Amino acid sequence: MSTVLCENLCRTFHQGDAVIKALDHLSVSISQGEFITLSGPSGSGKTTLLNAIGGLDRPDSGSITVADQRIDQMSKAQLSDMRLNNIGFVFQAYNLIPVLSARENVEFVMQVQGVPAAERRQNAMEILEEVGLSGMEDRRPGQLSGGQQQRVAVARAIVSKPALVLADEPTANLDSVTMSHLMELFVELNEKHRITFLIATHDQRVMAYAKRRIHMQDGKIVSDERQ
Amino acid sequence: MTVRANNNARVLFTLAWRYLWRNYRRTIIMLLAIAVAVWAMIFMIALMRGMVDDMVHGSIRSFIGHVQIHHPDYRDDPSVVNRIAAPGGELLEYLESPSLDWTARVRVPAVVSSSRESMGVTLMGVMPERETRMSDIPGQISAGRFIESPDDSGIVVGEKLARRLETDLGKRIVLMSQDPDNNIAERGFRIVGIFSAELAAMEEQYVFVGLETAQQLLNIGDSVSEIEIQGPDYRNVDAIFRSVQELTPTRDVRPWYDIDAYLGSMLSVMDGFVLVWIVVIFMALSFGLVNTLVMAVFERVREIGLMLALGMRPSAILFQVLLETLLLLVIGLAIGNALVIATIIPLADGIDISAVAEGMAMMGAASTLYPALYWQDMLLANIIVIVLGLLAAVLPALRASRYDPVRALTKT
Structure with missing residues (x-):
């Protein structure tokens, strides 16, 4: 069963007089538990594909099914709920809420989901321990290093056991040691919780962790390798 | 209330409260502006009420009665x-x-x-x-x-x-x-x-x-x-x-x-004046308030985009900004009301206005002015400030709720 099914996706952007085809009749199927990297040069459409699958952007045409729901026809509120319950996001620039502590950032999605406080706190503490941030739960993002912040973002992305984690250049701002730790964490979470990971990256070292590597160019998939 | 709604209310309150104090200097300045405006509103009304009360009392005690x-x-x-x-x-x-x-x-x-x-x-x-x-x-x-x-x-x-x-x-x-x-x-x-x-x-x-x-x-x-x-x-x-x-x-x-129809109509005019005065002062205040809110929203576009991306509904973002405004207004009003009471209590013995007593006497008022603080006026001023303040916040709040998460997340 597919976690994600994209069929014939098209998405164009206009830049001055130029029309850029970010997605050009792209189709892809992603099964539950896969660990995939999405690579390609800048402008190849990686982020556009992630945004479309994550319900952050709408394709001009084509269909997207995530966790058996057609998301390309959903309203804004329905998309919000779909993202909340099915998708975890890890962004390049950490993107934590600066006025919340590490634990509160991790709890944020669960709180919006309506998880009771005690359960929320327990889950957050467990996941923070799992990502190696035990004892740092009360620190605000400004008091954490880049790697620690990205770990909090990962913890937030996976704490509510989403069907899919979308990560856009998650290691771009990290040093190689921190990068390795984060990727090992991703692999561990993928194997342990069977969470599907789709990671957009330029980094060959990141691609080395993947069981399936999709390469994009000009809005199309030019290679799809499985190990 | 469901667990989800309760949780949402809590997270919105937490975010609104913490964002309020994120730039505490700006918040304090805005609170002072609200407090001073509220003080000016209510204190001026109390002075006017005191003058009208004095005129009415004087007239009533000049063989008119009730x-x-x-x-x-x-x-x-x-x-x-x-x-x-x-x-x-x-x-x-x-x-x-x-x-x-x-x-x-x-x-x-x-x-x-x-x-x-x-x-x-x-x-x-x-x-x-x-x-x-x-x-x-x-x-x-x-x-x-x-x-x-x-x-x-x-x-x-x-x-x-x-x-x-x-x-x-x-x-x-x-x-x-x-x-x-x-x-x-x-x-x-x-x-x-x-x-x-x-x-x-x-x-x-x-x-x-x-x-x-x-x-x-x-x-x-x-x-x-x-x-x-x-x-x-x-x-x-x-x-x-x-x-x-x-x-x-x-x-x-x-x-x-x-x-004494003249005096009776003066009382009606006074009620109208109270309303106009509150609205006029608020109009002046609203520029600062809207500016503060626009800045508060503008400086966290990415965070709003993040919350939307993570699954917070646009309506929740709208309520978050409105709640932040409400907190700002309620604290400002509390300080303003306290200032009014702190000013009026020492003036219980009246304010000597003998310098302009002759003119006042022509209107039937005495040379000592006793500020008259009516709870109805305070309540009216508070309600108007909250209602108009929230209305002023609707635009920045709507703007925040309508951000496109993808664009907002790439904002630097």
């Missing part, structure tokens, strides 16, 4: 012919209620003459004990004394009248009027007291004798021209008015705002 009873034709022809019986029966029983005070007067046109001059006046036959409680003149005697009993044989005149008649305390003057049969009723009186009033016209207009003395002079038995009633609050006289009207259906019963 409710008056007359003969139906008295207002057109205030002569001795249009008189009424002194209070009795059910009316007297009602007037003797603990919350009410009343007096009856003979009030007719007369001519007063000295050896030098004659002048038209209003003869007031009064019940001195009651009059002292209900009017200001008995307390404004500048020479001699006020009338001491209903059958007092003396007369009390104003300073200006005494000057015009070229007479003085202890001298005799002649009072002349008409009895119900149109016969001349006249009698000589010795001046036992001279009063000074804030309004010079009153010193010229009224002369006071005992009620029984006036009744004997005019040959009207125990009839009177008017009955004046005062209740606990000039703003709530309608109940008294209706009760008296029911008890004396054949007489002309009027509330004070009907007798």
Whole structure:
């Protein structure tokens, strides 16, 4: 069963007089538990594909099914709920809420989901321990290093056991040691919780962790390798 | 409330509160602006209310009272012919209620003459004990004394009248009027007291004798021209008015705002002024408020985009900004209200405005201004600030809720 099914996706952007085809009749199927990297040069459409699958952007045409729901026809509120319950996001620039502590950032999605406080706190503490941030739960993002912040973002992305984690250049701002730790964490979470990971990256070292590597160019998939 | 709604409310409150204090300098400046604006609103209203209260009280204590009873034709022809019986029966029983005070007067046109001059006046036959409680003149005697009993044989005149008649305390003057049969009723009186009033016209207009003395002079038995009633609050006289009207259906019963329509309309104008003043001050404040909110939203575009991306609904973002505004307003209002109370309590003894007393006296106000703080005015100011403040916040809040998460997340 597919976690994600994209069929014939098209998405164009206009830049001055130029029309850029970010997605050009792209189709892809992603099964539950896969660990995939999405690579390609800048402008190849990686982020556009992630945004479309994550319900952050709408394709001009084509269909997207995530966790058996057609998301390309959903309203804004329905998309919000779909993202909340099915998708975890890890962004390049950490993107934590600066006025919340590490634990509160991790709890944020669960709180919006309506998880009771005690359960929320327990889950957050467990996941923070799992990502190696035990004892740092009360620190605000400004008091954490880049790697620690990205770990909090990962913890937030996976704490509510989403069907899919979308990560856009998650290691771009990290040093190689921190990068390795984060990727090992991703692999561990993928194997342990069977969470599907789709990671957009330029980094060959990141691609080395993947069981399936999709390469994009000009809005199309030019290679799809499985190990 | 469901767990989800409860959780959402909590997370929204947490975010709103913390974002409020993220840039604490800006928040403190905005809070001070709100507090000062609220203080200015309510304090100015209290001063104006105090002035109007003073004018109304002064007028009420100048032989108007809260409710008056007359003969139906008295207002057109205030002569001795249009008189009424002194209070009795059910009316007297009602007037003797603990919350009410009343007096009856003979009030007719007369001519007063000295050896030098004659002048038209209003003869007031009064019940001195009651009059002292209900009017200001008995307390404004500048020479001699006020009338001491209903059958007092003396007369009390104003300073200006005494000057015009070229007479003085202890001298005799002649009072002349008409009895119900149109016969001349006249009698000589010795001046036992001279009063000074804030309004010079009153010193010229009224002369006071005992009620029984006036009744004997005019040959009207125990009839009177008017009955004046005062209740606990000039703003709530309608109940008294209706009760008296029911008890004396054949007489002309009027509330004070009907007798002195100018003063009554001033009270309505004051209510309108309060509203306009609050809105005007708020308009000035709203520029700062909207600017603060726009900045607060603008500096966290990425965070708003993140929350939207993570699954927070646009409506929740809207409520978050509105809640932040509400918190800002509520704290600002609390400080502003506290400032108002802290300012008004030390001014309980009044503010000396003698520098402009002459002008104020022309309007019937005294030279000391007592700020009058009404909880209704405070409540109105608070409600208007909150409602208009939230309305002012709708635009920045809507803007925040409509961000495209992808664009917002890439904002630097």
